Amino acid sequence: MKYPKIEMFIDGEWLGASGRDSQPVVNPATGEDIGVLPHASAADLDRALDAARRGFARWRATPAQERAAVLRRAAEWLRSRADDVARIATIEQGKPLAETRIELMAAADCLEWYGEEGRRAYGRVLPRPPGSRTLVMKEPIGPVAAFAPWNFPLGNPARKLGAAIGAGCSVILKPPEEAPASAMMVARALLESGLPPDVMSIVYGVPDTVSRHLLASPVIRKLSFTGSTVVGKHLMNLASERGIRTTMELGGHAPVLVFDDADVELALNLTVASKYRNAGQVCVSPTRFYIQEGVYDKFVGEFARRAAALPVGDGLDAATRMGPMTHPRRMDAMETLVADARSTGAKLVTGGERIDRAGNFWTPTVLSDVPLNARVMSEEPFGPLAVMSPFKTFDEAIAQANRLPFGLAAYAFTNSAKQVMMVGDLLEAGMIGINTTMIGAVDAPFGGVKESGHGSENAIEGLEACLVTKQIAQA
Numbered sequence: 001m002k003y004p005k006i007e008m009f010i011d012g013e014w015l016g017a018s019g020r021d022s023q024p025v026v027n028p029a030t031g032e033d034i035g036v037l038p039h040a041s042a043a044d045l046d047r048a049l050d051a052a053r054r055g056f057a058r059w060r061a062t063p064a065q066e067r068a069a070v071l072r073r074a075a076e077w078l079r080s081r082a083d084d085v086a087r088i089a090t091i092e093q094g095k096p097l098a099e100t101r102i103e104l105m106a107a108a109d110c111l112e113w114y115g116e117e118g119r120r121a122y123g124r125v126l127p128r129p130p131g132s133r134t135l136v137m138k139e140p141i142g143p144v145a146a147f148a149p150w151n152f153p154l155g156n157p158a159r160k161l162g163a164a165i166g167a168g169c170s171v172i173l174k175p176p177e178e179a180p181a182s183a184m185m186v187a188r189a190l191l192e193s194g195l196p197p198d199v200m201s202i203v204y205g206v207p208d209t210v211s212r213h214l215l216a217s218p219v220i221r222k223l224s225f226t227g228s229t230v231v232g233k234h235l236m237n238l239a240s241e242r243g244i245r246t247t248m249e250l251g252g253h254a255p256v257l258v259f260d261d262a263d264v265e266l267a268l269n270l271t272v273a274s275k276y277r278n279a280g281q282v283c284v285s286p287t288r289f290y291i292q293e294g295v296y297d298k299f300v301g302e303f304a305r306r307a308a309a310l311p312v313g314d315g316l317d318a319a320t321r322m323g324p325m326t327h328p329r330r331m332d333a334m335e336t337l338v339a340d341a342r343s344t345g346a347k348l349v350t351g352g353e354r355i356d357r358a359g360n361f362w363t364p365t366v367l368s369d370v371p372l373n374a375r376v377m378s379e380e381p382f383g384p385l386a387v388m389s390p391f392k393t394f395d396e397a398i399a400q401a402n403r404l405p406f407g408l409a410a411y412a413f414t415n416s417a418k419q420v421m422m423v424g425d426l427l428e429a430g431m432i433g434i435n436t437t438m439i440g441a442v443d444a445p446f447g448g449v450k451e452s453g454h455g456s457e458n459a460i461e462g463l464e465a466c467l468v469t470k471q472i473a474q475a
């Protein structure tokens with residue numbers, strides 16, 4: 001399958017760039033244009049809204065078993081085309097093919113999970129005197145407006161479409177401009193698996209124009225956004241004007257605590273892989289490493305040695321372990337953060353520069369002894385950059401970890417049962433990995449606290465976020 005023509009899907013029709021504003025889609029590994037992204041006009045968005053209104057009436061009345069069957073078939077559709085679809089995602093987003101395949105399998109699992117979980121949107125019957133009862137019903141909230149970012153171009157759309165569709169909602173999805181074809185593939189999987197065309201629309205465009213238009217409409221009852229905290233707050237403001245429920249998965253700045261008693265080899269294996277996965281463009285990427293003094297030098301030296309040895313290249317090349325950054329603006333951000341950190345006295349242990357070739361390639365980077373006033377200690381790098389700082393005591397490590405307004409993911413490595421309990425209790429984060437970096441399972445709630453957002457995706461919480469509760473009292 002070659003890189004497809006980019007088209008929107010609105011009310012049963014695939015619509016291209018002809019007669020519309022558009023922008024190029026670029027392969028981040030080569031800098032070459034690979035496609036043309038159509039921008040939805042106001043009339044297109046109105047059509048999508050009208051379809052969502054009709055689609056919701058139809059889909060909420062469809063038995064949950066039938067909805068589940070569509071999602072299960074869509075999961076199979078993706079799995080059976082894994083090689084072709086993963087290749088498309090890598091071409092437009094950059095991550096190595098092996099990583100894209102894992103993302104695709106997780107996206108398929110997610111669709112299937114929401115189908116199954118949608119069958120269990122149980123209510124309850126409250127005990128009342130004979131002849132009367134009170135019912136508690138779970139119903140789909142209504143048409144959802146969903147905005148997915150570019151770092152997981154298959155996984156993010158699958159989470160948002162799966163939750164809405166599994167709950168019985170209709171949905172309008174705006175996938176990322178940078179990597180639009182992957183979401184088209186998820187949409188095709190659903191449509192070819194029997195999803196009625198008015199239940200889902202896929203639109204592209206200028207993000208602010210699209211979100212303002214959709215959130216101003218009385219049709220939309222729920223907003224689901226994954227992206228930066230700044231944009232998330234802006235969208236929450238728009239949503240609050242109409243009292244729309246929101247699920248917000250925003251920025252993070254994950255701390256990693258490595259204690260003297262940790263299995264350092266395990267911590268190195270897991271955190272090097274996790275840091276440079278997807279070139280660090282992951283909201284739960286481990287970023288601020290706090291290493292206890294006894295193992296600090298060993299950990300930093302070995303982490304940097306392994307980082308520097310990672311083969312960086314085109315994600316289509318089987319030897320590649322880290323691909324390009326998806327957008328040139330992330331390279332600019334890396335440059336700014338590294339220069340700023342060095343000006344405050346931080347030590348550049350490895351990396352810290354662009355790689356001189358076409359595409360957006362940045363070296364795996366490690367900074368050590370970074371002063372607190374360096375911007376990178378407070379701003380999410382969203383790139384292949386780890387910062388290392390030593391600590392003496394448990395309390396000091398917890399205080400540093402909790403210092404920022406973010407609270408998405410946090411990690412700790414220790415072999416002390418007491419410390420395992422304490423870090424779990426004291427770290428301020430929505431997701432905590434202790435002696436592991438695996439926090440993304442489909443049955444585990446994925447979401448943050450503090451300014452990292454609210455609400456969860458995946459798990460029963462992800463479905464619940466697309467349901468409302470109704471009480472029916474019968475005398």
Ligand code: NAD
Nearest residue numbers: 147148149150176207208211227228231249250251283382
């Ligand atoms: P950005 O804030 O410009 O864009 C992030 C995403 O939000 C993009 O997909 C974009 O299309 C969308 N967006 C922007 N303005 C919007 C609007 N008004 N309405 C609807 N959608 C809008 O940042 P960027 O340079 O693309 O990415 C870097 C930052 O974004 C990172 O620092 C990170 O915090 C955040 N981000 C987070 C995640 C995540 O998984 N939580 C994913 C991607 C980006």
